Amino acid sequence: MTTPQSWEARAEAATLYGFTDLPTIHARGTVVLTHGEGPYVVDVHGRRYLDANSGLWNMVAGFDHPGLTAAAQEAYARFPGYHAFFGRMSDQTVMLSEKLVEVSPFDRGRVFYTNSGSEANDTMVKMLWFLAGAEGKPQRRKILTRKNAYHGVTAVSASMTGKPYNEVFGLPLPGFLHLTCPHYWREGKPGESEAEFVARLAAELEEVIAREGADTIAGFFAEPVMGAGGVIPAPEGYFQAVQKVLKAHGIPLVSDEVICGFGRTGAVWGCESYDFVPDAIISSKCLTAGFFPMGAVILGPELADRVQAASEAIEEFPHGFTASGHPVGCAIALKAIDVILNEGLIDRVRELTPMFEAGMARIGEKANIGEVRGRGLMGALEAVADKASKTPFDGSLSVSERIANACTDEGLICRPLGQSIVLCPPFIVTEGQMAEMFEKLEGALDKVFAEVA
Ligand code: PMP
Numbered sequence: 001m002t003t004p005q006s007w008e009a010r011a012e013a014a015t016l017y018g019f020t021d022l023p024t025i026h027a028r029g030t031v032v033l034t035h036g037e038g039p040y041v042v043d044v045h046g047r048r049y050l051d052a053n054s055g056l057w058n059m060v061a062g063f064d065h066p067g068l069t070a071a072a073q074e075a076y077a078r079f080p081g082y083h084a085f086f087g088r089m090s091d092q093t094v095m096l097s098e099k100l101v102e103v104s105p106f107d108r109g110r111v112f113y114t115n116s117g118s119e120a121n122d123t124m125v126k127m128l129w130f131l132a133g134a135e136g137k138p139q140r141r142k143i144l145t146r147k148n149a150y151h152g153v154t155a156v157s158a159s160m161t162g163k164p165y166n167e168v169f170g171l172p173l174p175g176f177l178h179l180t181c182p183h184y185w186r187e188g189k190p191g192e193s194e195a196e197f198v199a200r201l202a203a204e205l206e207e208v209i210a211r212e213g214a215d216t217i218a219g220f221f222a223e224p225v226m227g228a229g230g231v232i233p234a235p236e237g238y239f240q241a242v243q244k245v246l247k248a249h250g251i252p253l254v255s256d257e258v259i260c261g262f263g264r265t266g267a268v269w270g271c272e273s274y275d276f277v278p279d280a281i282i283s284s285k286c287l288t289a290g291f292f293p294m295g296a297v298i299l300g301p302e303l304a305d306r307v308q309a310a311s312e313a314i315e316e317f318p319h320g321f322t323a324s325g326h327p328v329g330c331a332i333a334l335k336a337i338d339v340i341l342n343e344g345l346i347d348r349v350r351e352l353t354p355m356f357e358a359g360m361a362r363i364g365e366k367a368n369i370g371e372v373r374g375r376g377l378m379g380a381l382e383a384v385a386d387k388a389s390k391t392p393f394d395g396s397l398s399v400s401e402r403i404a405n406a407c408t409d410e411g412l413i414c415r416p417l418g419q420s421i422v423l424c425p426p427f428i429v430t431e432g433q434m435a436e437m438f439e440k441l442e443g444a445l446d447k448v449f450a451e452v453a
Pocket residue numbers: 056115116117118119121150151152153223227228256257258259284285
């Protein structure tokens with residue numbers, strides 16, 4: 001309820017909201033939160049919400065992990081801030097780079113730090129453009145991604161993002177090309193098998209490369225499971241088919257692991273789950289279990305050598321952020337990696353996945369759920385007006401937003417994306433909390449479908 005002096009009114013008065021449906025907020029008020037407890041967040045009125053979004057996919061160890069909080073406090077007490085310019089960097093930065101290369105799928109490599117996933121994607125594109133210039137191929141600048149992909153919000157990463165909403169910014173910039181979204185259920189042609197669909201997408205990539213010229217393309221970026229595009233797992237054999245084409249033309253494959261990295265799919269990396277080794281990895285979010293804003297580009301051996309050689313040639317790589325390699329962020333990341341890898345969080349993802357899949361499958365039996373999809377502890381349920389024809393609900397009904405609002409009313413946070421509801425709970429949820437999530441979601445679905453179907 002919004003009253004003149006309420007938190008809700010104060011939030012609306014002085015904050016410019018991003019990625020928020022303003023009519024909904026005007027009608028319902030902002031949820032102003034004070035803290036978290038395990039997988040729950042608590043608002044200024046003392047209401048608890050089970051956050052089935054893990055914040056924004058990132059708070060995988062929950063909102064009050066004592067080891068992470070202690071690591072952050074210690075790091076702040078020791079060295080509260082520094083940079084990584086001019087040949088100086090913190091000891092934590094050195095240790096994190098070693099750790100990231102060690103846990104990466106690469107035998108060796110190099111790490112560059114940013115404050116976010118968007119900046120990490122931007123940085124990777126700038127590295128590829130830097131190589132183009134340094135290696136005497138200045139025209140090698142085009143970037144390939146997929147429709148519906150999400151790579152961030154900076155001018156470059158928003159151009160990589162394949163969402164129509166970026167038109168309001170006059171984006172994408174020229175030279176950012178979006179291929180077919182690998183969503184078999186939506187994009188597959190009638191009668192086309194999944195293998196034929198994959199072959200068609202690989203042929204499309206081949207055609208785009210032939211049309212544009214291989215020597216004009218700097219790189220191909222992909223999320224192993226598309227996250228903000230609606231949780232779209234790659235079809236069987238997709239990455240193998242795509243990588244074969246890219247390798248034949250010497251085009252690097254960059255795996256955007258901002259969501260998938262550090263456990264979400266049941267392995268350390270999404271590329272591990274899909275059995276491919278990319279040329280570079282983009283990491284953020286779970287890298288610090290959400291306890292610090294940080295991103296990283298992890299270059300595999302070949303790109304690491306080339307970027308290093310290009311840097312040596314002009315005596316520096318002219319790029320970096322004030323807080324790149326922040327000592328507190330690096331200390332928290334080291335602890336987060338330790339927690340995720342050594343406190344059994346990835347094992348927990350694997351343990352919980354059957355229960356998660358079974359809960360989703362049960363809901364998928366509803367007449368108005370068209371598709372259930374996911375991988376590990378990330379999933380989506382797509383609402384449809386008609387299951388057989390996959391016909392979506394009329395957009396004006398805002399079905400997924402209504403479902404998410406009904407969940408919020410029940411004390412469950414889940415995210416509407418297109419006509420889907422996304423679930424990606426923290427890895428520390430108990431079986432009881434997982435059951436609570438499905439029970440509340442089911443109640444919300446039944447309520448909304450009774451209204452609209
Ligand atoms: N890449 C992917 C796959 C993401 O999901 C996101 C954020 N949701 C980003 C990049 C951008 O990260 P950030 O919001 O930290 O800039």
